[in-house]
Amino acid sequence: MKDTIKVAVTGFVNGHCYWIYKGMCNEPELEVVAASFAPRQRIIYEDRMGREAFEGVDIYYDLRQMLDAHPEIQVCVCGGSNADHMEEFRLCAERGIHVVSMKVPTYDSAEYNEMIRLADEHHILVYIELEMRWRATVERIRELIATGRLGEIRAFNAYNYSHNPVWWNEWVDVPEQSYGKRIPLRPGSRYFRGGALTDHPHIFDLTRYLFGSDFDTVYAEVAPQMRKGTETENFAYVIGRLKNGVIVSLDPSFANREQERPRLHGLDLSRYPRPVQVELEVVGSKGVLYADSYGADYVECMTPDALKYEVEAYDLALDDQRRIFLRGMIRDIRAGTNTPDVDFRDHKKTLAAINAAYDSIYTGRPVKVGEE
Amino acid sequence: MQKCRTVEDGVAAVLKVYEQTPGCTWAYRRAGEGDLTDVLTLDGKDYPLFWWRFDTQTSMLHEMAPSREPCSMKLNRSCGKGEGLARLTYREFDIAQWVLRSALQSVMCFENGEARNILGTMENGCVAVFELAAALCDGTEEQGRHTFWGKNGMGSDRVVSQKVPSQATYLFTDDKTQAETYNDVFRCMYGLEKPDVVRACAIAEALMGRVDPAEWLRADAQLRRCLAAVERSAQSGEKEAV
Incomplete structure (x- = not known):
């Protein structure tokens, strides 16, 4: 039995986080260990998914706290608003955490260049969710x-x-x-x-x-x-x-x-x-x-x-599509390769x-x- | 029931229903080389035939648009190669202006062989997008979709998710894989397919005095200015005023 890959979600304000989170929960090779979001988002998602939505998941209202408390996290879904992505990306990359990015990493060219620099420096994978x-x-x-x-x-x-x-x-x-x-x-x-x-x-x-x-x-x-x-x-x-x-x-x-x-x-x-x-x-x-x-x-x-x-x-089943998407990342992590369908650097164009x-x-x- | 076989048969059938006799001589000529549309000749004078305004779906869009307070319209259309982009553009420009009740003010055009994409702004602030192609085999039914969106609703001549125009009748037989289709519209013109029904309606309405073909002449002049602006834009790579 392979070790599970430890994953987390932050932000949860992008509408697709719901589907990715469900996909992660359904994937046996992934273990959701923590989530961080604003309190309101927790209420929204518990309304939507049931009170058991985050059962067994450590909840934080601050991304930095979550990452500091869970050094075992290997992958984080950066699901904040588009304006939050740079900070989310930096906090993850600096800890060597692979990133699942929403469809828009950032529209700011300088920020995008900084993300590329961080990804290169810390050798992380970046998977962009473009369904x-x-x-x-x-x-x-x-x-x-x-x-x-x-x-x-x-x-x-x-x-x-x-x-x-x-x-x-x-x-x-x-x-x-x-x-x-x-x-x-x-x-x-x-x-x-x-x-x-x-x-x-x-x-x-x-x-x-x-x-x-x-x-x-x-x-x-x-x-x-x-x-x-x-x-x-x-x-x-x-x-x-x-x-x-x-x-x-x-x-x-x-x-x-x-x-x-x-x-x-x-x-x-x-x-x-x-x-x-x-x-x-x-x-x-x-x-x-x-x-x-x-x-x-x-x-x-x-x-x-x-x-x-x-x-x-x-x-x-939308969950399965996300799960299949995530399985690509799992394969890359296990093999030490970097082969996402959407190239993070190329997406800037x-x-x-x-x-x-x-x-x-x-x-x-x-x-x-x-x-x- | 006697079947109509030509546009002229259709016109005669309509006039018979309304018990009308034309008060002038008339002749109909389908668009040929260099024409931007079909030609209706009344007492020796030629008029461009705006037959598309009598298309059942297009006229519905025209009727419903004002109450929906349009913001924009997309006109996606592919026609036969023989029809050509100029004729198609002329027609689609008229549909946009007719439905949106406003004249094109400026156009920006990108062109590539059999295809042409145009973004138009209207005097009333609406935006019209034209995705035009003359790439189909001649004789193929035209494809595409006309849709407008407004502050108070929308209208489209395609039902959601439908890719090709629906037909009135589909006949599947055990000797071939494709259906045989028929698109009959009005009982009095039984035998004519929709494109000819629409043309017959346009002519009959003019002959009965229910539309003024002089309006088509005025529109023709303005549409030619729009086409000239499109040509300029395709050449200059810039937005051009009409």
Whole structure:
């Protein structure tokens, strides 16, 4: 019997922490020894998962205290707001603790460079949770492109719609916490960076993954806000060109509605019509491909309480997807290798494209995507 | 029941239902080389035929949009290679302006062979995204989706998660793997598929005086200015005012 790998979670304000935590609890090779978060998050998660949610797990309200008290921790999920990630990362890296990062390590280029430096200096693994990379549909598209059946690839269009998580993760709509600083979308605008474009890097990552090319130029616009009371962008539309000539249209908008019930902690998020939709289109000189990378096996249903109509995709137990993701990290730790699906250093280029899109919104002009 | 076989048959069928006789001579010509749309000739004068405004789903979007207070619209469309990007852009621009009730103010375009992506801003502040391609085999039903989102709701001509347009009838037989489909719309035009039904409706409405084709001429001039701005943007790599 192998020794279990000792893991911990900190922050717990990223919506995906719930799934990762469940995945860790279900993985016999992992042992969750501690968690640290703000007291409110504990109440939220115990409401959601039951009072036994953290049974056998040492609870802390301070990350440093947790790490000092548990030198056996080998892996930590850094699940704070995006603004918390740098500090979480540093505290872990300096102790040689491997990091499971949320999809956005940081939008601050200097911070990102510091994370890379820390990872190199302390020889830690960094696994980034970008769930679209786990989809078989994405591999199908890669294969179909490679066969040449679409001819020369001309365009890639994708959307990643979701409800706005602000109604249960308030930090998502606080620019300092989501984007890391308060920057108006346009000069004099009352709205700020940190909304849909910040929260949905997946289709930008897929673009680079599918076509093996970096972004060359992007142009972006935000539409008027759909929701009252939000201060970060609801809609963002990005078009542009990759270095290999393929043109793109990427739409990460919070386009799906939800009820405005800010203290809703349960699973009933009241979504229209699906909580998340991710669809991809590839245009070639010989045809067009349409794909669904967020579950094409859907059912329509009506909830028994309020008779709300919903469309639900059948998903192979979200816990298992996270667990499979974590098993990659387990293998690397045991083998002393470093082979994550998403390269931590390379992911910086994806976030640079998003920053360039924000710059385009600000200036009203197309922007060349640099290395930052 | 007598089947309609041509757009002209469809027009005659509609006029018969309403017991109307055209008060002018008319002729219909499908778009050809260099045309941005089909042409309706009334008493010798040519008018661009804005047939898409009579598409049952597009006109629904037009009707429902104001109450939803639109913020943005996405027009994703792939057509046959023969149709071409210019004609497709012309049509999709009109749909965006018609649904959003506002003129395009500026456009930014990236183009690559058979594909063209455009971000447009409207005079009323809405944003319109155009993802256009002329890459399908000629004769294939056009694919895509028109969706708008507003402060007070949304509207789309595709049901959530649907990838291709649904058909009215699917026939599966034991001698082939693919279904045979039919998209009949109105009983009085039985026999015509939807693209021809829509064209017949547009012509019949004009002949009955229920729409003014002069409005299509005015729109045509403005749409040509939009297309010119797109060409400039594709060349300059900058956003261009219409």
